[in-house]
Amino acid sequence: MSEKIGILAIGHGSRLPYNKEVVTEIADTIAKKHPEYIIKTGFMENCGPSVEEGLASFEGTGVTKIAAVPVFLASGVHITEDIPEILKLDPETNEGKFAVDGKEVPVVYGKPLGHHELLADLVFDRASEVL
């Protein structure tokens, strides 16, 4: 059986719609560019789907492995503590298991965005727009 990869894009969530919009647009863009992957979203706070609901939404997709990736600029307490707890990751390996379609599939955990020159260019553009 060939591998079928799922990516769970985890957003912070917000009472306002913008965080969900940006994370969903990022997920949609990944899905368009990489149609062989199954992309889902989940949010930590204030909006749905929750991370648990995001994971559960892989049901029926036939994924054999899931990469959970925090769509956060930088690491922080959500990344180091809260998300690993929700995903029930082994603290030694940073990996977990989740039951999809009656089978346990491995869940691996990616890093947040981190620094990138393009982020600096984007921030500079955002300044230039109002100067």
Next chain:
Amino acid sequence: MSEKIGILAIGHGSRLPYNKEVVTEIADTIAKKHPEYIIKTGFMENCGPSVEEGLASFEGTGVTKIAAVPVFLASGVHITEDIPEILKLDPETNEGKFAVDGKEVPVVYGKPLGHHELLADLVFDRASEVL
């Protein structure tokens, strides 16, 4: 007198060092690429300099205008309410004034990063790293 522009890169802040590291790296990269601008940082929570301290650090630089830009992925309550309050922005114009070197200089307010195809590429890379 010619314009001298300051950019205040505003980060969320965190108890862990990563948010400050990423926002500072972004500010350093902008400063390197645009040496004619004065770039400072300020943080909302849990680490310094605060936004007020970041603004105050333009003292002595001779800036004639400041663009305050939230280094956040998406808009949210910090962006729409908390930062405008700290910057004392006029709710009509989204602009303010801040005293630097004994003169009132205008403060304008930029948007957060928002969706960008490169962000989707970065998230996909973060997934690929652990798959």
